[in-house]
Amino acid sequence: MPKKGSPKNTKNKAKHAKLMDRKKKKEREKKEASRERLKLAKEKMKEQQ
Numbered sequence: 001m002p003k004k005g006s007p008k009n010t011k012n013k014a015k016h017a018k019l020m021d022r023k024k025k026k027e028r029e030k031k032e033a034s035r036e037r038l039k040l041a042k043e044k045m046k047e048q049q
Helices: 010-047
Strands: none
Touching: none
């Protein structure tokens, strides 16, 4: 039989998921920014040659 009262760990799990989503988003943005920098650097090298 289930326990009565508030569900256990739901707040902590939701908070953890939110933090992990932020972390993943930050990593994706970093990766995308570095791709853009490389792309610009390649274009600049092509122009110089």
